[in-house]
Amino acid sequence: MSHQELKPVDTKQIQGMLSRKKGKMKRFLSYCAHCSLCAESCFLYMEHHKDPQYMPSYKAINSLGKLYRKNGKVDRKLLTEMKGIVWRNCVLCGRCYCPIGIHIPSMIAFARSILRSQDVYPQLDEVSSESWL
Amino acid sequence: MLAFIRGQLISIAFVVFVLGLIFHFIQFFRLTRKKEWAYPPLEIKSQKKTPGQWVTSCLASLNGTLWKTYPVVTVMTSVFHVFLIGVPLFLLGHNMLLSQSWGLSFWSLRESVTDVLTVVVIVCAAFFLGRRLFLARVRAITTAYDYLVLLIAVAPFLTGYFAYHQWFDYRTVMTIHILSGVVMLITIPFTKLGHMLFFFLYRFLIGTEYSFARGARAW
Numbered sequence: 001m002s003h004q005e006l007k008p009v010d011t012k013q014i015q016g017m018l019s020r021k022k023g024k025m026k027r028f029l030s031y032c033a034h035c036s037l038c039a040e041s042c043f044l045y046m047e048h049h050k051d052p053q054y055m056p057s058y059k060a061i062n063s064l065g066k067l068y069r070k071n072g073k074v075d076r077k078l079l080t081e082m083k084g085i086v087w088r089n090c091v092l093c094g095r096c097y098c099p100i101g102i103h104i105p106s107m108i109a110f111a112r113s114i115l116r117s118q119d120v121y122p123q124l125d126e127v128s129s130e131s132w133l
Numbered sequence: 134m135l136a137f138i139r140g141q142l143i144s145i146a147f148v149v150f151v152l153g154l155i156f157h158f159i160q161f162f163r164l165t166r167k168k169e170w171a172y173p174p175l176e177i178k179s180q181k182k183t184p185g186q187w188v189t190s191c192l193a194s195l196n197g198t199l200w201k202t203y204p205v206v207t208v209m210t211s212v213f214h215v216f217l218i219g220v221p222l223f224l225l226g227h228n229m230l231l232s233q234s235w236g237l238s239f240w241s242l243r244e245s246v247t248d249v250l251t252v253v254v255i256v257c258a259a260f261f262l263g264r265r266l267f268l269a270r271v272r273a274i275t276t277a278y279d280y281l282v283l284l285i286a287v288a289p290f291l292t293g294y295f296a297y298h299q300w301f302d303y304r305t306v307m308t309i310h311i312l313s314g315v316v317m318l319i320t321i322p323f324t325k326l327g328h329m330l331f332f333f334l335y336r337f338l339i340g341t342e343y344s345f346a347r348g349a350r351a352w
Binding site for chain 1: 160163164199202203206210264268269270271272273274275276279324325327328331332334335336339341343344352
């Protein structure tokens, strides 16, 4: 069992981080029309045969969106699932386009910060074993 | 009860709608600040173009935009949003009621025109519903809340169409029409319906690569 799996999740710390950017991030999440028009602006979506998991909105909703919906009360299993979404499925190239003007990269970057605060991030040996690159 | 729905409830809805929007406008300016930096303006001198070159450059500028990647959706969504706001504002029946109540009104479109435009809005909504149901990428991020929001947006148009054509019991349909309009007004500032208005703040005032204007504010 790795160091990442052993440490308990600090819910208070996550809640504190979520609360600091609540005004901006909750607006982004609540005004997202779930239209999927951001999809083709993501090269990973295009490269993965238009798999919806790679849509920018899908990534934001299923990482940061889930954290806000659960008010930070998440377990390590869920955080590990999010790790794949925000690191493997997104390279933060900043090319995603939202017709409403929602800044998706800042949401993914914020989700990464929260995960990193809980020691959840890709590790070098993991990268090679899971073929992340 | 009916008198309350047709009277005070509409006023309450308008007050909640306006106050809700003002609250969010103020919050927007509190959450954003004036940008401290800006990209230097590009110094590109435009050359004189023949009409053919002008058309070609206009078409080329659409590359990479939604007009090129999703032309049908872009047309449908533009039409839907314009008429969703425009039709109720310039509807003769609404303006007559406004004139009776407050002594002021907008100019009105002919009833035959608004009747057709109402059908256009309903058709666009049906198109969005179809996307939600049958397109895998839209379905992947769709929740029951999305269907509810679509219903809230289109219900006043459906019931308004039924009422205008006097289908079903007129008084009942009219009451449902007013209630659906009230629900829509009240929910706009507090649900994702707010994107109709906040789109303008985000795309014009926030300075990003995709801004329509030279946005001077940053989050």
